Amino acid sequence: MTAAMRPQASACPACSAAPAAEALAEMAEDKEAKLALSVPTVHCALCISTIERELAKTPGVHSARVNLTLKRASVEADPEVTAADLINVLDRIGYEAHELDVGTLSATATDKAGRDLLMRLAVAGFASMNVMLLSVSVWSGAEAATRDMFHWISAAIALPTIVFSGKPFYISAWGALKHKRLNMDVPIVLAILLAVATSLWETSLSGEHAYFDAALTLTFFLLAGRYLDHRTRAVARSAAEELAALEVPRAVRVRDGEEETVQVSELAVGDMILVRPGGRMPVDGEIVEGQSELDRSLLTGETVPVFAEPGFGVSAGEVNLTGPLVIRATAVGEETSLHRMADLVAIAESGRSRYTSLADKAAKLYAPGVHILSALAFVGWYLYTFDMRTALNIAAAVLIITCPCALGLAVPAVTTAASGRLFRKGMLIKHATALERLAEVDTVVFDKTGTLTAGTPQVENLGDFARRDLEVALALAMGSSHPLSSALANAAREAGIKPAQVSDIEEVPGYGTQGRIGDTLVRLGRAAWIGAQPLAQTSAFLSVGDGQVRAFTFTDTLRDGAEDAVQGLLETGKEVLLVSGDSTGAVEALAQRLGIEKWIAEALPEDKAARVQALTDEGKRVLMVGDGLNDTAALAAAHVSISPASALDAARVASDIVLLGGDLSPIADAVVTARSATKRIRENFRIATVYNIIAVPLAVAGLATPLIAALAMSSSSITVSLNALRLR
C-alpha cells in the first residue's frame, strides 16, 4: 500500500494510477466494518441458522455468526452497511435486535486472561494426576531403585509444570513483597518452592519422602480457585460491558445545513447538534433552535418535565421529549457535567477502598503465622538433631500442610455459587467484595424517580372527567409522543373511550397539542399555555373552548417488585430511607404508599451523598439503591450500592451490583443470600482451621508423610467446595 502511495516517476499516468486505485481498493477492504448486535430473543438451532442466513444474504455483508450463549450476532461487512440496516433485516424475520458498540466490547482482552489461567490449570491438572499415580505406587510399597525412578520421573514432570503453572502466584507474591507486604500468595510460593527443592534433594539422596505430588496438587487446587474467581468476574464484566455497549455514543451534527451522524467523541465545542424527540443530550450546550420539553429526572430526580426554548442551557444526559432541538455544544467529553460528576464519585469512593475482604483478613492473620510456625519447626529440629536435611524436610512439611489450599478455595467457591444464584435472579455482582459488604447492610437508602418508580406516568383522575372531554383529550393525546400524552391515550383507550372528531391536530413542541372541533380551538398541554395555574404535581391541562380548564394529574407507576423489596427489607429489620430530588408532595405520597417512615425531598446530589456519609459516620452500613446522575456520588459513598439496568452509565459504573431486569424484588433476597454466603465463607475458614489444627502438630512432630499431606489437602479442599455448594 505504502509503495503505491509514493509518487512514482512514470511515463504513463495510467500505469501509476492503476496501482494507486488498487491500493485504495485494498484500503477500503481493510476497513471492513465489524458490527455487533444484541439479539435477546434467539433461543434455538433454527434461530441460529435463520439469522445467519438472512444476515449473510444482506448486500455488503461478508460473514455473520450468532453466539447463542451471549445472545449476540457479530457481522463483518462493508463499511457502508450500518447496524440500522441489519436491525431492520432481523426485525423483518421477527427478531428484536439492538446495536452494540464494538469499541466497548473488549471481551477478547478479558478472555485472554481467562484462557491463560485455564491453560495453566489444565497443565497443572495433567501433571498432578500423573505424579499422583506414581506417588500412589510409592506409598503402596515401591522400594529402592523403583522408588528412585518414580521420584525422578515425578521430578521431570513437576519441575516444568511448577515453573509454568505457578506463574500467577509468583507474580502476585513478588508484587506483594516489593511493597513489603505479605499476601496469601507468599506462603503459597514459599511452600511450593521449598517442597520442590527439598524433594529434589531427597530424591538425589535416594530419600523416602518426596512432596512433588503435594506441590502439584496445591498448584492445581489454588489455580482452580483462581479460575473460578476469574470466571465469576468475567461473566459480570461482560454483562456490564454489554449494558454499556447498548448505548451507542452517536450524535447528529449539523454542518452547513447538512446532517451527519458522528461519534460523540468527535464533537467539539461550538458544534451544532440536532437532538430528536426521545434522544438524549450527548453534550452540555445551549439551545439555538426549536422548542421542546426536557426530562431531567436522571440528573435531578424531578419528574415534571421542564420547558425548553432557545437560549436555555442543557446538560448531557437530559432527554428531549417533544420537538427537535438544535443545540450548540458548550462543553464536550470530559468537560460535561456528566463527567464532572465523576470527580465527586472518585472522592466518595476513596472511603470504600478501606474495606478489607474476609480473605484478606484471613491472610493477614494466616501468612505470618505460617511462616513463624515453619521457621520455628526448622530451628527447633535443627537444634535438636543438627541435621539440615531433617530440619528442612520438616519445615517443608509444615508449610505444605498448613498451606491455604482450602483457604484459597473458601472464598471463590462460595462467591461463584452465590453470584450464579443471584445472576439467575437478575442481579449482576460487579465488585469482588460486594457480597460480603451487602451482608453487613443495616440501612437502605432508596432513590425515588427511576428506582422505586418506573419513570412512566399514570393518569390518576380519569374518573373525574366527562366522557366528551375524555374523547377530545384522547384525540389530542394521540397526536403526540410525549410520555404524558401516551400515558393519557393508553389510559383512555383502556377505559373504552373513542377519540372525538378533531381536525387540524398539530403538536406545538414545548407546549402541547392543539386542534379544532368546528370553530372551537381545543388544547392539551402545559399550564401556562392553556392559561391555568400550574400544580405541584405532574399534570397536563385540557381546554375545550368553553373557558374552563381541567387538569389531568399523573403519578409515577411503581416499579415491579418495589413494594416487595421495601416490605422484605423492613421485615428483616433494616432501616429504610427515601431520599429524592423530587418535590415534597410526590415524595411524601410515595413514602406513605410504601410504608417508609423516613423520607427527604428536594435533595441535591451533594445532599444525598452527605446523608449517606452522615449515616456511615453514625456507624450504619448503608446500601444505596439509585439510578440517576444525582445519585452517583451517594452510590459511591455508600457501603454497597445497587442500580437498575435502566440507570445512566455513570450510575452503573459507580454501583457494585446491577439489577438486570425491571423488577426490584430480588434486592431483599440478595441481602439474605449475601448473608448466608458470608456465613459459608466463615464456615469454610473454620473447616480449614480444623484441618490445620489436626495436621500441624503431626507435621511439627515430624510424623507427617507425603501421604498424610495429600490426604489432608485433598479432603479439606473437597469439604470446602462441597460446603460452598450447600448455599441456598
Added chain:
Amino acid sequence: MQVLSYLIPISILLGGVGLLAFLYTVKSNQYDDPEGDARRILSGEWDDHPKP
C-alpha cells in the same frame, strides 16, 4: 519390572496427547459459545458441504 520402562512413557505420552488436544480446543475458541454449538450440531444445513 521391565514392563515399567514401556508402560510409564506410553501412559505419559497418551496423557500428553489428551492435554494437547484440550489446549488445542481452548486455543481454537471452542468454548466461546457452548450453548450455540450444542444446538448447531442439530441443524442439517451444512451436512452435505462445509460452510463456505
